[in-house]
Amino acid sequence: MQFKNALYLIPLTLCFINCSTPKEVVMAKPVAPVAKFTSFKDSVSYAMGASTAKQFKGMFGKSQDSIFNLKQYENGLKEGLNDTLALSENEIRDIMGRFQAELRSLKEIQREAVEVKNKKEETDFLTLNKTKEGITATESGLQYKVLKEGSGVVPGASDKVEVHYEGRLLDGTVFDSSYKRGEPIVLGVGQVIKGWTEALQLMKVGSKYQLYIPAELAYGVSGAGEDIPPYVMLIFDVELLGIK
Template structure:
């Protein structure tokens, strides 16, 4: 969990670029010295990590004013908690944070499910789109002439993956190098589609979340319950 990394490794390895003792300004705060600048930078970096870990509604679980008092207390004295008490508080905090994150994920997954149903229903009516029993949809862009891979095979492919709004999240074309993997070492929608394709074929796949990354998604690019679109070109069956 991000929160664990945050508490175990607060910014201790910061890259300092063009830091000097010249007067700088950040809003109403004047950063007159190097000490001012490094103090402000570490504080800002820590705050940004907390926001990333806790989300936009951090105030529901976290009081910034009390946190600041704790930091000041820690600099001058030990805080009034035993190790056991701190562990208990942290365990409860992490449980509350996980509960909040799960609720947010469930809400987002429900929203994406509605979008998925609408998209796939409309897409199924388009010319050339085939819907399989599993719910996978595909369209043949180029027919292949070679062999069809089996579940035991390794394949080499070029592909581009995008969300249904057109946002590209992954592309072997951009990397300039095909991907090689086992037919069963990918998401279920790919495993099914690859065994329909002949070498040389290019398909466009429309994959429901249940055949992709499910209700948890694959952060940061694929949200919970998101359907995916892939252009897949089967280049070869790789012989070991």
């Protein structure tokens, strides 16, 4: 993410204007305001502010109040538009360079805090879970429970298998489910997260296991998209339907 031009952030709203459209044509078309505003100019102005706020929240998260002063942002915007800036271009570049460094430091602190929190939750859960009846723990740290034992062949690392599954976070949030889609999937045993690769080679066709997968055997530091945060362990119900 680049912040060197953050002072001049242009709200995403402007991206909806086709740059190839002549300015006079755009301005010549009267447009009705949104009901909450008295003019379309007011509607657009508010939408641009809201769009900018969304960008800032995405960059700063919950730390925005500690590193962002709305009043001074307003001053910079007004004085920039009026060509009465209190800072020179060089000063602005220097400040934004320092800001980038501080933001990187803040992000690292936040990352470490999330890692500590999630690792503790994982350790607490797995420590208690392995004492429960029916839970098996492997040397890698994977834990599983046999919900249904099959009688078919056990797949190898190079096999492709057909499975039904549901994945959840520790709080019970379902982030993916072939059951909900109503269709199993075919995947390579050696082409999935480590916890799945290990577990599938323990299962006979027809089996259904509940897997408790530590973060290091799942998506680790990276997480996966918006649904799976970094450093989180995952719980899966996996049903091995067949080997392809």
